[in-house]
Amino acid sequence: xxxxxxxxxxxxxxxxxxxxxxxxxxxxxxxxxxxxxxxxxxxxxxxxxxxxxxxxxxxxxxxxxxxxxxxxxxxxxxxxxxxxxxxxxxxxxxxxxxxxxxxxxxxxxxxxxxxxx
Numbered sequence: 001x002x003x004x005x006x007x008x009x010x011x012x013x014x015x016x017x018x019x020x021x022x023x024x025x026x027x028x029x030x031x032x033x034x035x036x037x038x039x040x041x042x043x044x045x046x047x048x049x050x051x052x053x054x055x056x057x058x059x060x061x062x063x064x065x066x067x068x069x070x071x072x073x074x075x076x077x078x079x080x081x082x083x084x085x086x087x088x089x090x091x092x093x094x095x096x097x098x099x100x101x102x103x104x105x106x107x108x109x110x111x112x113x114x115x116x117x
Contacts (some may be wrong), residue, residue: 037059047116049117052116053091066083067080067091070102072097073097083104096116099115
């Protein structure tokens with residue numbers, strides 16, 4: 001039963017990710033909403049407009065995760081802080097360039113890249 005519920009949730013998230021990953025809008029044609037799940041970020045937008053605000057929302061229930069910036073142009077947004085299991089984190093990417101981020105708990109195994117244009 002638990003496995004079936006997990007599979008249904010996974011399929012639902014995958015469908016949502018695929019259906020919204022190319023939505024047009026002010027973010028360069030990609031969603032600026034990222035779900036933080038158990039050991040993954042979904043969707044990680046690949047391109048946004050410089051100045052776009054990105055929102056990470058923790059799925060419930062979720063293991064503890066963070067959003068920590070590795071590199072990017074100029075000053076990086078602040079990290080999300082302490083490990084979270086719920087809630088949201090918002091960052092604005094003010095300078096054009098490539099931004100790399102990861103979860104402090106999972107390192108490179110849970111990471112993402114966003115290009116601001």
